[in-house]
Every structure is written in structure tokens, then in C-alpha cells.
Amino acid sequence: MSKTFTRRNFMKLGGAALAATTGAHLLPSSFNRILQPVHVVQGAVPEPDLFFAATDGWISLPVNPATTTIFHPDPLGPLNPVGNPFTTYIFGFRNVTGLDDTQIQNQKNKAQHSAPLFWTQQDTPFQVKLTNLGLALRPDLVDTHTFHWHGFRNVIPFFDGEPSSSVSVPIGRDFTYVFNSHDPGTYMYHCHVEDVEHVQMGMTGLVFVRPVQDGNTALYPSGTYVYNDGDGSTGYDREFAMFLSEVWAESHWADAHIQLPEWSDYKTDFALLNGRVYPDTLAPNGSIDPFNPVTDTNGDLIATPGYEHLQYQPLSSLVNCNAGERVLLRFANLGFKQAAMTLTGIKMQVVGRDATFLRNGSTSTSYATNTVSLNAGESADVIFIAPPYQGPGAYDTYLLYNRSHSQTSNLSAGGYGGQMTEVRVYPSGVTPQTGPNT
Amino acid sequence: MVPFIKQRKRKLSARWGVALFQILALIILGAGATPRVAVAQGGPSDGIVCTTGPTFTLTTQTGYIGTPDDNVVFMWGFSAAGAGFQHPSPVLCVNQDETVTVILHNTLPEPVSIVFPGQENVLANGAPAQPQLSGSTITSLTPAAASGGSVTYSFVANRPGAFIYQSGTNPAKQVPMGLFGALIVRPTRGATYLYQTGDNAFKPNTEYMVLLSEIDPALNQAVERNRPFNLNNYRPRYFMLNGRGFPDSIAPNYASWLPTQPYGALVRIQPYDATLNPLPAAVRYLNVTSQDMPFHPHGNHGRVLGRDGYPLEGALGEDLSFEKFVINIGPGQTWDTTTDWQDAEGYSLGNPVPITVPNVQNTVYGTFYGGSPYIGQTGPQPVGATTLNQCGEYYIIQHNHSLFQITSWGIPMTGPISYLRIDPLANSCP
Numbered sequence: 001m002s003k004t005f006t007r008r009n010f011m012k013l014g015g016a017a018l019a020a021t022t023g024a025h026l027l028p029s030s031f032n033r034i035l036q037p038v039h040v041v042q043g044a045v046p047e048p049d050l051f052f053a054a055t056d057g058w059i060s061l062p063v064n065p066a067t068t069t070i071f072h073p074d075p076l077g078p079l080n081p082v083g084n085p086f087t088t089y090i091f092g093f094r095n096v097t098g099l100d101d102t103q104i105q106n107q108k109n110k111a112q113h114s115a116p117l118f119w120t121q122q123d124t125p126f127q128v129k130l131t132n133l134g135l136a137l138r139p140d141l142v143d144t145h146t147f148h149w150h151g152f153r154n155v156i157p158f159f160d161g162e163p164s165s166s167v168s169v170p171i172g173r174d175f176t177y178v179f180n181s182h183d184p185g186t187y188m189y190h191c192h193v194e195d196v197e198h199v200q201m202g203m204t205g206l207v208f209v210r211p212v213q214d215g216n217t218a219l220y221p222s223g224t225y226v227y228n229d230g231d232g233s234t235g236y237d238r239e240f241a242m243f244l245s246e247v248w249a250e251s252h253w254a255d256a257h258i259q260l261p262e263w264s265d266y267k268t269d270f271a272l273l274n275g276r277v278y279p280d281t282l283a284p285n286g287s288i289d290p291f292n293p294v295t296d297t298n299g300d301l302i303a304t305p306g307y308e309h310l311q312y313q314p315l316s317s318l319v320n321c322n323a324g325e326r327v328l329l330r331f332a333n334l335g336f337k338q339a340a341m342t343l344t345g346i347k348m349q350v351v352g353r354d355a356t357f358l359r360n361g362s363t364s365t366s367y368a369t370n371t372v373s374l375n376a377g378e379s380a381d382v383i384f385i386a387p388p389y390q391g392p393g394a395y396d397t398y399l400l401y402n403r404s405h406s407q408t409s410n411l412s413a414g415g416y417g418g419q420m421t422e423v424r425v426y427p428s429g430v431t432p433q434t435g436p437n438t
Numbered sequence: 439m440v441p442f443i444k445q446r447k448r449k450l451s452a453r454w455g456v457a458l459f460q461i462l463a464l465i466i467l468g469a470g471a472t473p474r475v476a477v478a479q480g481g482p483s484d485g486i487v488c489t490t491g492p493t494f495t496l497t498t499q500t501g502y503i504g505t506p507d508d509n510v511v512f513m514w515g516f517s518a519a520g521a522g523f524q525h526p527s528p529v530l531c532v533n534q535d536e537t538v539t540v541i542l543h544n545t546l547p548e549p550v551s552i553v554f555p556g557q558e559n560v561l562a563n564g565a566p567a568q569p570q571l572s573g574s575t576i577t578s579l580t581p582a583a584a585s586g587g588s589v590t591y592s593f594v595a596n597r598p599g600a601f602i603y604q605s606g607t608n609p610a611k612q613v614p615m616g617l618f619g620a621l622i623v624r625p626t627r628g629a630t631y632l633y634q635t636g637d638n639a640f641k642p643n644t645e646y647m648v649l650l651s652e653i654d655p656a657l658n659q660a661v662e663r664n665r666p667f668n669l670n671n672y673r674p675r676y677f678m679l680n681g682r683g684f685p686d687s688i689a690p691n692y693a694s695w696l697p698t699q700p701y702g703a704l705v706r707i708q709p710y711d712a713t714l715n716p717l718p719a720a721v722r723y724l725n726v727t728s729q730d731m732p733f734h735p736h737g738n739h740g741r742v743l744g745r746d747g748y749p750l751e752g753a754l755g756e757d758l759s760f761e762k763f764v765i766n767i768g769p770g771q772t773w774d775t776t777t778d779w780q781d782a783e784g785y786s787l788g789n790p791v792p793i794t795v796p797n798v799q800n801t802v803y804g805t806f807y808g809g810s811p812y813i814g815q816t817g818p819q820p821v822g823a824t825t826l827n828q829c830g831e832y833y834i835i836q837h838n839h840s841l842f843q844i845t846s847w848g849i850p851m852t853g854p855i856s857y858l859r860i861d862p863l864a865n866s867c868p
Contacts, residue, residue, distance in 0.1 A: 127793070144802045153738050153761035154782040157832050158791065158811035160736055164804035167859070173800045176793040181784055196841040196850045263850065264675045266842035285572035336840045338730055354739065356761040363756040375732035375838030377764040 016292060032183060048129035048176050050290060051097040054169070054191065055133035056205065057111030058086035060309035061247065063272050063275060066411040071253035072269065076137070077292040081306045085422035088247060089137065091191070091201035092312075094301075095238060095293045096131070103299030109136035110300055114243045114275040114311045115205030117436060118290040120181045122212045122228075129172035144168035147177050148192040149207065150334075150377065151355050154182075162192045184211035185228050185355025186330040186379040188243070196263055200251050202275075204334040206243040209355070211276060226381045227357035233366075234351045236328035236383055238321050240349035241437050244374065244419060245272045246335035246407075267338055271407030274437070275314040278401075278408075279418035283307045286314025289435050314336070316437055317421035321399070322430045323389040327423075328337055329382045329400075330436075333374040340373040340403035343423065352381035371403050378412075389427035398423040439679035451712075469830040482689035484704045486645045486722070487864055488531035488621065489596045490519050491835065492595075497543040498550055498617070499523035500696050505676050506683040506852035511655050512662035513616035514546060523698055525681040526649060527619030530603070530618075532595050532715065534626045539592045544583035547664075551582035552591060553606035555770060556747050560593040567591065567698035579606030592634070598625035598633050599747025600647075600722040600772040610669050615661060618726045620649055623747070632720060632774045633749040637757065640776055650731045650767065650838070651678045655847075660735075674727075677843040679703045679855040684844075684855035686836075703856035709813070709862050715863060718776035725767040733765045737834035737858055740765050740775035747772065764839055779834070779860050784810050806833040806857070827868035832860040 016284040060080070063073050080086060090112025095118075096104045120126040130147045140189035146168045148161030157166040159177050169175045191203035213230075220235025227234045247270040251261040273281050283401050285305050287294035296302050303311035329348075335338050351366050354357055358366040372380050390396050401408045401420035410418035450560050481487050496516040501523030503513055516527035539556075544550040552566075553562050560567040562581035570578040583589040605617035625634040630645075632638035652674035660667035679687045680701040687703040689696060707719045716760050721740060725731045739761035744750055750758040767773050785791050798820050803809065808827035809817030815830045827833075837844050838854040847854040861867045 073761045080489065110496070125792070148736075150734070151739070155737055155834070156785060156811060156813070157807065157834055158785075160834065162736060162804070162835045163802065164851075165806040165835060166804055167801040167807065168804070170800070170802055175796060175801060178792055182782065194850055196845055199841055260848065262848045263845040264673065264847060283643045336842050338732075341470065354761065354763045356739065358760065360757040360759065363752065365758055365760060375730050375764065375766045375839075376841070377732050377734045378762075378766060428792075 046127070048127040050095065050127075050132070052093045052116065052127045052147065053096045053107050053131050053133050054091070054093055055092050055108045055111050056089065056135040056137055057109055057312055059090055059113050059312050060204070060273070060346050061087050061090050062410070062412060062417055063087060064411070064413050066413070067269065067413055071250065071412040072249040072376060074256055074311065080308045080311055081303050084308070084309055086312075088249070089252045090254075091198055092136070092196075092201050093203060093205065094297065095290055097290070097293060099295065099299045103295070104131070104263050105133065106298045106300065106365070106414065107232070108109070108133040110312065111202065112301060112314060113202040113204075113272075114245060114315055116290050117202060117206055117241050117243075117288060117315060119208045119210055119436070120179060121210050122181055122184050122400055124177060125277055126179045127176050127178050129174055129176040130169055130281055132151065132169045132171045132213050134171040137290060138258070140258070140400050142171060143198070144170050144193050145191045145198070145203070147189060149177075149179060149187060149189050151187045151379070152181070158234055168314050180335045181209040183355055184209045185352050185357070186332055186375075186381050188332040188334055188379065190334055197251070197255070199334060200246070200248060200257060201280065201335070202245070204243075204245055206241045206332045224402070229359070234357070234381070234383065235326060236403075237325040238319075238433050239316070239328040239330065240317070241274065241436050242317060242329050242331045242341070243274050243315070244331070244339050245275065246270065247272065259419045266336060268335065268407060270410050271339075271402060273333065273419040273421055274317045275313040276310065276315070276317065277410055277418050280307075280310055280313070281317040281421040283310055283316060284435060285316040288314050310369060319421065319423040320395075320426065321386045321423070322426050322428050323359050323386050325386045326383055327386060329384070330379070331372060332379040333373055336376050337375065337407070338375045338404065339385055339407065339419065340371045341400065341419070342403045343398060343400045345385045345398050346423065348372060348382045348383050348384050350380055354379055386423075386425045392426075395424040395426045398425065481691060481700065484646070484702055484706050485643060485691070486529055487691055487701060488622070489528040490531055491538060491826055492532045492536040493539040493541070494530055495519035495541045495543065496527070496552070498546045498698060500546070501525070503681065503699050504686065504696060505653075505692055506686065507849050509641040509655070509847070511653055511676070512658045514598055514612065514661075515617060516542075516614045524700055525616050525698055526701065527603075527617070528652065529620045529622060531622045531624065531645065533624050536596050537592060539590060539597050540592045541588060542583050542784040543588045544585060545659075547585050549578060549582035549584050549607050551578050551580045551589065551606040552603050553580050554591070554601065554603050554621065554650065556597070556599070556601045557593045557595065560591055562589055562591050573584045576683065577607075579609065582607045584822040591809060594606075597747045599744055600621045600724060601747055602726060602770065602772065609663070610672075610739065611657065612669070614651070614653060614657060614672075614674075618651070620647060620722070620724055622722070625856060632743055632776070635755065635781070636743065636749045636751050636825070637824055638743045638749065638776065639717055640720035641707075641715070641717035642771060643769065644707055645722045646719060647680055647701065647724070648703060648721060648733060648856070649680050649682070649724045650727060652727045652732070652843075653678065675847040677838065679854040679856055680848070683846050683853045684851070687854075697806045705777075705856065706857055706859045706861065707779060708861050710778045711863055718778040721775050721777055723765050723767045723775065725769055725771055730768050730769070731767050731854075732839045733767065733836070734763060734839040735765070735777060735836040738777055738779050739763050740777045742773055742775050744774040745771060775860075779858065787815065813860065814865060828866055829866060830862065831865075834858040
């Protein structure tokens with residue numbers, strides 16, 4: 001044999017046909033046939049657009065007397081790069097696109113929350129390959145994982161990621177999902193295996209689809225739109241994902257300590273915005289460009305200096321904009337409770353709900369509001385116009401927070417430690433974005 | 439106080455095994471015989487089952503229902519004249535502008551009444567139905583029948599749509615105990631329309647109900663044992679869809695192993711085709727709990743065409759309907775939707791999915807997966823596995839997205855879950 005036969009090499013059935021048959025020929029001939037792939041794509045197989053790994057990990061949530069219980073902080077939490085312990089056990093996804101096999105395996109127990117933000121183009125097929133690295137802290141749990149694109153119209157079960165009606169990905173295996181997104185708008189994705197547990201544990205993220213109208217600068221100067229509005233009414237200058245999730249500390253502790261929570265006792269201990277709580281929601285982004293991920297040589301996420309506790313919570317919620325700009329907020333809620341996001345002092349125009357343009361033919365059903373209400377699984381596309389700068393100070397601050405006050409508080413000292421962030425309106429000078437949430 | 443023994447962490451496998459075996463047996467029996475499974479009332483095996491009026495005699499009954507954790511719960515209910523206990527109470531179907539008469543006979547140990555939210559000018563024993571007072575304290579939202587007594591309600595069903603009827607006496611206790619049901623008013627222009635105006639036709643025999651309810655078994659046990667219960671301690675443990683919790687929710691109507699829970703929730707359609715299958719199915723959502731219920735259909739959005747019996751159209755007939763991938767129904771609300779599924783990509787053996795499909799050894803198959811990505815096709819199953827897939831049909835899940843509520847006292851993947859079953863257009867499906 002020209003190369004060492006390893007179990008990992010053998011298990012690589014994704015990708016080109018050649019790799020699969022090379023592995024198979026090393027087996028006893030009776031195994032040869034039954035382990036061949038069912039269907040092999042002929043010709044050059046495109047690499048998937050994104051490669052995600054499902055595994056477990058740890059994140060950091062605030063500790064104070066009110067939030068300290070036997071469940072929080074979890075004493076099993078490992079230390080972050082500057083020696084402080086992570087507090088909360090999670091399951092999650094990581095973007096391992098472009099990493100080699102060793103680097104990918106190193107990401108076991110290094111999940112992030114929220115899961116990587118990404119987007120696709122309308123009518124352009126997009127492939128997400130998912131591999132299951134297993135759970136480092138729970139070798140007794142052999143859960144499969146799936147990728148469910150929540151809200152995808154006319155999906156086939158094979159690509160819907162619901163395990164009972166299709167397939168799911170065992171540990172050490174992978175599966176490629178194909179999405180030909182025909183409907184622009186804001187969606188979310190999550191694992192659908194044992195979904196009450198896997199969603200609560202953090203295998204959740206936001207995904208959106210760009211309309212084919214993008215690039216048309218005649219309708220709106222930026223050439224970026226939420227929907228194919230035909231008149232520029234959903235054009236925007238900056239966009240921000242605002243992903244809502246929740247943590248019930250007992251359930252996360254239970255998964256780390258081989259216990260089972262009583263789900264009907266569920267309560268929200270921490271409500272999160274883009275995977276963090278205020279004021280961490282204002283902290284800088286880690287690596288969030290899904291198509292140019294940045295990692296260290298081991299494939300791990302790099303902590304921003306001064307924010308080492310947020311190493312696995314890379315997505316910021318801070319909104320910086322210039323007065324007069326149109327800013328798009330893409331809300332999606334994968335908590336279990338209703339949220340009511342309010343932007344103090346600035347009118348919000350809801351132009352889409354559940355990835356549906358609020359217009360039937362020529363009848364508009366778009367509406368203005370101060371508070372966008374979202375229950376579990378709903379999304380909303382909201383545009384506001386940054387008001388004129390007033391000063392004094394370098395910028396004006398407007399608070400964006402959950403009117404369900406307990407989810408803005410999270411029992412933090414001072415009362416603001418949850419789903420809250422700031423919109424900072426500058427007179428000018430905020431540079432164009434390099435991607436969403438930048 | 440009798441200690442309340444909680445069913446903890448009961449393995450789901452036993453319940454699954456029984457239910458799945460029964461479903462499989464039914465399917466096998468049905469496959470070789472008539473296309474439809476014979477049911478007690480001679481009605482369809484899926485879809486809304488109507489009790490027709492416009493005069494109804496409803497008698498209170500008590501009984502037990504089964505929950506997905508192999509428990510039973512004591513319930514109250516209304517039943518049509520002569521029938522035994524059922525949960526939920528019968529679906530009453532009437533036509534627009536009919537005078538509906540509901541005669542309530544109360545056999546329960548406390549006063550019971552019925553309110554008809556959304557109906558106007560309801561009469562109770564011939565007089566306008568009004569809240570009942572003792573001094574300045576409300577004792578009932580409407581005239582009640584004393585224990586052993588009766589009351590007759592009537593109203594003109596002048597608006598088509600879906601409505602709830604439920605007890606108006608001590609409703610915080612009596613409604614969760616089971617005193618609720620659906621009322622469907624059909625528009626004059628035809629029973630395959632949702633409303634009298636607007637673009638809301640649906641395919642005949644594809645009308646489905648999603649009636650969301652919840653149960654705190656501690657309340658029901660207290661009522662069963664004639665003991666007090668402090669409603670401040672109310673905490674639901676079971677969440678039901680048409681009175682059943684998944685996997686029971688996808689069993690046929692009048693499944694023999696669910697004798698007191700007659701209504702299934704499986705939605706059964708075929709792919710949209712402009713010529714062969716142009717009309718959508720109707721799915722009517724009703725929520726009798728005290729909180730918003732975010733119901734998420736996979737596979738396609740629901741188009742919301744009306745709420746609380748009011749079509750979503752403007753003063754000049756403008757279409758104000760909208761699509762939702764989460765139908766967020768408020769307490770006491772009804773939302774009427776239509777849904778369909780389109781074969782958008784046309785994947786088939788001749789147009790295969792553009793990936794290398796892993797061998798069955800390297801994936802885990804679900805119970806409803808036919809073994810092939812393609813509609814109408816089946817494929818080899820893992821050795822020793824049993825599949826419930828019959829003919830390569832698709833199953834696409836529909837469920838409450840407040841996910842801690844798709845549990846039954848902690849057992850996950852049960853409760854308010856159903857499936858959308860999509861049979862191929864040309865098929866030999868049973």
C-alpha cells in the first residue's frame with residue numbers, strides 16, 4: 001500500500017468517487033459492495049460551499065450572585081486563553097471549510113454559539129457539507145446530527161434534516177445538503193436531532209438569501225436589497241443579523257453531568273443576542289466571514305485580545321452607522337419564548353416576515369412599529385433610517401433590546417445583561433461594511 | 439395529600455413499539471384490501487371529521503385519554519347525543535347563516551356552560567347570553583347549566599371560518615379539563631372554500647385541523663379525586679394536537695387503539711401540479727391554551743387567509759393574506775391557512791441529487807424514510823430495520839417550535855407534532 005490505511009481515510013466517503021473506491025478496495029471483498037456509496041456523482045465533484053462540523057464546546061455567560069446556582073457556572077468549564085473558566089456547556093456547529101483533517105478533528109469540543117452566520121444567492125445552488133465530530137465530554141452519547149434550514153420552501157425530506165423522515169449524520173461520517181434557494185429573506189438553521197435538546201444546547205444560527213435584484217444600483221444606490229421589490233423600497237446601506245437564543249442553565253449542566261432535565265420545567269436563565277449577552281453584545285467580532293474563515297494553525301478560533309471569554313461567541317451585535325443611512329436588521333428567534341425587540345427612539349419598518357416580502361402584487365402589508373414581536377421560529381426583516389446626528393459626543397446611542405424585560409435583564413447586576421445592544425449613529429465617517437455585522 | 443407519582447423518564451421505546459406496530463399492522467391490512475382503512479364512523483382516515491347540525495345536543499362526559507409517555511389522564515368533555523366520552527369534543531360543522539342550536543346537558547358535579555367566541559347575538563334559553571353575577575362577582579361568562587341541568591344556546595352563524603366553543607364557567611379549570619371543541623362554519627358558496635370571498639378555495643377532502651391544547655396532569659388528578667387544586671400552581675406537562683400527542687397524532691381518525699381520541703392530525707396531499715392538482719389543502723389552526731403557540735410547518739409556508747373568522751382582505755377586496763413559516767396563534771385565536779408542496783427541483787433517478795449519496799451503513803435512516811431521496815422511490819433499508827414508508831412517499835414534519843412543549847413530561851419528540859405526507863401524483867400507495 002502506498003499510504004497508511006487509517007480508519008479516517010477509509011471513512012471519507014464524501015467528495016470524489018475515487019476516494020471512496022480507494023478506501024473500499026482495502027477491505028475484504030465481501031465488504032466491498034455493501035459499503036460502496038449508493039450514488040456517485042460522475043465527473044468533477046464540486047467542493048461544497050461550506051463545510052460545517054457538529055460537536056460540543058463551551059461558552060461564557062456572566063456570573064454574579066443572582067445567577068450563581070449549582071448549575072451556573074458549570075465547574076467542568078475549561079479555561080480560556082487567559083485562564084478564566086468558561087461557564088456553559090454547549091453543542092454547536094463550527095465552520096471548518098478549508099481546514100485539513102487534523103485541524104478538523106481538533107475542533108471537537110470547540111463549538112461556537114451562535115452557529116456560523118452565512119448567506120446564499122437566490123437561484124444559485126449551494127452545498128453545505130456536515131460532519132459529526134462527536135461529543136468530547138459525552139462519549140456515551142452517540143447522537144447523530146443534521147442540518148435543518150428552517151423555512152426553506154418546497155424542500156425534499158432528504159435535504160430537510162429532520163431525522164425521522166430522512167437521514168442523519170453519525171459520528172465520524174458526513175453528508176452534503178444542497179439548497180437551491182429561490183426565495184430571498186431571513187431564515188435560520190439548526191440541528192433537528194432530539195431538537196429540544198440540540199436546539200437548547202446551541203446548534204442554532206441565522207442564514208439568509210440575497211435577492212437576484214442585488215447589484216442593481218438604479219433602484220437604490222447601494223445595490224443591496226432584502227427582496228426583489230422592483231422599486232428599491234427594501235434597499236439598505238448596512239445589514240446586521242440579530243439572532244435570538246436562550247439558555248436554561250440546568251439543561252446545559254445536565255448534559256455536561258450526564259443528567260436529564262425535565263423539559264416541562266423549562267425557564268430562560270439567559271437570553272442571548274447573536275450568542276452573547278449585553279454588554280458583550282457590543283464587543284468586537286471574531287472571525288465571522290463564512291467564506292474567509294480565520295483560525296489559528298490548529299484550526300481553532302482566535303480570541304480577540306481583551307475578550308478571551310468570547311472566543312467561541314464570535315458574532316457582535318453592535319450597530320454603527322452614519323446619520324441618514326438605511327440599516328437592515330435581520331431578526332430570527334430560536335429561543336423557546338416570545339421576544340419583543342424594541343428600538344428606542346427610531347421607527348422600524350417591517351418589510352418582511354418569515355422570509356416573505358410584505359407585499360401582494362401592488363398591495364403592501366409592510367408596517368411601521370416600535371417593537372417587533374417574534375415567537376420561537378419566526379423571523380423579521382426590519383429597516384430603519386438612522387436619524388440626524390444630535391450630539392454631543394462622537395455618536396448618538398439608541399438602545400435595541402427585548403421589551404420582555406426579564407430577557408433583557410438576565411438577572412444581571414444593574415438590570416441590563418441580556419438581549420440588548422446599541423445602535424450608534426455617527427454624523428459621518430463610519431466606513432462601509434466588509435460583511436454583515438461589521 | 440396523596441403523593442403524586444410522576445412518570446419520570448419512561449423509555450419512549452415501549453410506547454413507540456406499540457404505536458408503530460399498530461400503525462404498521464393497520465397499513466398492511468389496509469394495503470391489500472380497500473384503499474381507505476375502515477373507520478368506526480365510516481369517515482375518512484385523515485382530515486377533519488364533521489358532526490353536522492345545525493342542532494346539536496352536547497352532553498358532558500368523563501373519561502381517560504392516553505399520553506405519549508404511556509400515562510392516562512382523566513378528562514372532561516362534551517359528546518354528541520348518545521355518544522361516549524371523546525377528546526377533544528366533536529367538531530361541529532354548520533353552514534353560513536344557519537341558526538345553530540346547542541342543547542347542553544350537564545352531568546358534571548359543577549355548573550357548566552358554553553361560550554361561542556366570535557359569534558354574535560348568542561341566546562341562552564331564548565334570552566341574550568350575558569355574564570352571570572352573584573352580587574358584583576362574575577360566576578360564569580354566560581348562563582350555565584347546573585349539575586344535572588340543561589341550557590339551550592342559539593345563534594346565527596353569519597360568518598364563515600373556524601371558531602372555538604368552550605366552557606364559560608370557571609374556564610381556567612374547565613377548559614384545560616377538556617371542555618372545548620372546534621366549530622366550522624362553511625361559506626354559502628361552497629364547503630371547499632374557507633370564506634365567502636377571496637382566493638381561498640381548497641382541494642376537496644383535504645381539510646385539516648391543528649387544535650392545540652395543553653394538560654397539567656396534577657389538575658386533572660385533583661379533579662378525578664375530587665380534591666382542591668390551586669390554579670396558581672398550574673404548569674402543563676402535556677401538549678396535544680387534536681387531543682393526541684405524537685406519535686398518536688399521526689394515527690388515523692378513529693384508530694381503535696385510541697378509543698377516546700378520535701381525531702388524527704396527519705395532513706395528506708400530493709405535489710402541486712397546474713393541471714392534475716392545482717388546489718392547496720386547508721389547515722385550520724385553533725389554540726385553546728393561555729399562551730401563543732408558534733406552529734412550524736416544514737416543507738412549505740402556510741398562507742394565512744383569515745383569522746378568527748375574518749378573511750384577510752381589504753375594504754376593496756385587496757389581498758392582505760401573507761405566508762408564514764411559523765403560524766403564531768394567540769390564545770383563543772383561530773388562523774385559517776392553505777398549504778401545498780411543489781417539486782421545485784424535480785430530483786429523480788433521471789435527475790439525481792448532485793451529491794455522492796452515502797451508503798446506508800454511513801447514515802442513520804429515520805422511521806419514515808423510504809430509502810431514496812426521490813418521491814415515489816424506495817431504497818434498501820438497514821438490515822433488520824422496519825420502515826413505515828409505504829410507497830416512497832415524503833413525510834415532512836410539522837410541529838410547535840416552542841420546543842420544550844414538544845415533550846410529554848420530559849420525553850422529547852412527542853406532543854404537538856404531526857407530519858405532512860406527500861404521495862406521488864401517480865402512485866400505488868395504499
